[in-house]
């Protein structure tokens with residue numbers, strides 16, 4: 496994906512903005528490797544769905560280029576599978592009919608289609624729903640059907656726009672297993688948008704975080720945590736509450752800029768800035784010594800979670816929204832006063 500840009504016309508309060516176009520994606524570029532699931536994360540309005548629409552060919556970009564498998568046309572059968580955010584199913588057709596129609600559209604032979612449909616129905620626990628009309632399906636089952644349709648015919652590239660929305664935890668786990676199995680060590684790749692950090696951690700090999708129409712960062716989850724995580728989280732479970740003050744002093748001695756977060760009599764929680772930790776082995780050595788010296792029940796010392804990284808980066812979009820909204824109100828007021 497090379498420098499993909501999309502702008503929409505903006506209309507607010509019944510009239511157009513002075514600059515009446517808003518960029519939903521600002522020249523985004525990235526690539527998806529074979530056997531990789533690339534996660535596209537971002538706050539609401541960051542431009543994920545617009546990106547998916549452009550990749551699927553539903554929306555025309557104003558600039559940029561998408562190259563699929565060495566520039567094979569997207570409409571070639573077997574190239575692209577797409578699970579859009581909305582469950583676009585025919586209300587009166589059954590699940591089986593949906594799968595058979597899409598298999599035929601994708602050019603699958605009838606025997607191959609039968610085998611593939613049985614296999615995917617089993618993997619996603621869809622068997623008992625095969626004869627039901629789409630309008631009678633729950634949101635979660637409809638979602639699974641859309642995913643199944645996108646995977647039919649083993650496409651080389653699959654676009655999954657929030658595939659697990661509406662699924663219960665067990666259904667999510669099943670779907671994640673199916674996604675992993677479909678792409679791991681296979682000659683194909685996927686782009687998956689999600690609001691669930693757990694989903695990104697479970698299925699994505701790399702993650703791109705979009706903020707305000709731009710790809711703010713891209714890399715493996717570990718790389719993003721190391722680069723954008725603000726530090727570490729230390730949680731200490733205290734056995735003898737009279738020792739809290741001494742333990743606190745010891746923690747400040749080990750990590751001089753540790754910031755205490757919560758105040759419970761038996762739990763101490765600290766945020767530790769990165770530069771207070773020269774080496775992880777040294778930090779664990781000192782914490783082990785403190786554990787023995789103060790009879791600490793247990794402690795955990797962990798890196799920022801993907802969620803914390805996401806929240807930090809998403810703040811940039813909030814700031815930008817605030818700035819734009821205020822500019823707009825100011826213009827609005829001026830227009831009204833004229």
Ligand SMILES: Nc1ncnc2c1ncn2[C@@H]1O[C@H](COP(=O)(O)OP(=O)(O)OP(=O)(O)O)[C@@H](O)[C@H]1O
Pocket residue numbers: 503504518519537538539540541542543544545546
């Ligand atoms: N048809 C449209 N007309 C005008 N503006 C649009 C249109 N579709 C999207 N936008 C705007 O483009 C920006 C990106 O929207 P998009 O739906 O791609 O974000 P998103 O990251 O998918 O959000 P969400 O997580 O809520 O699905 C937003 O500011 C949105 O308001």
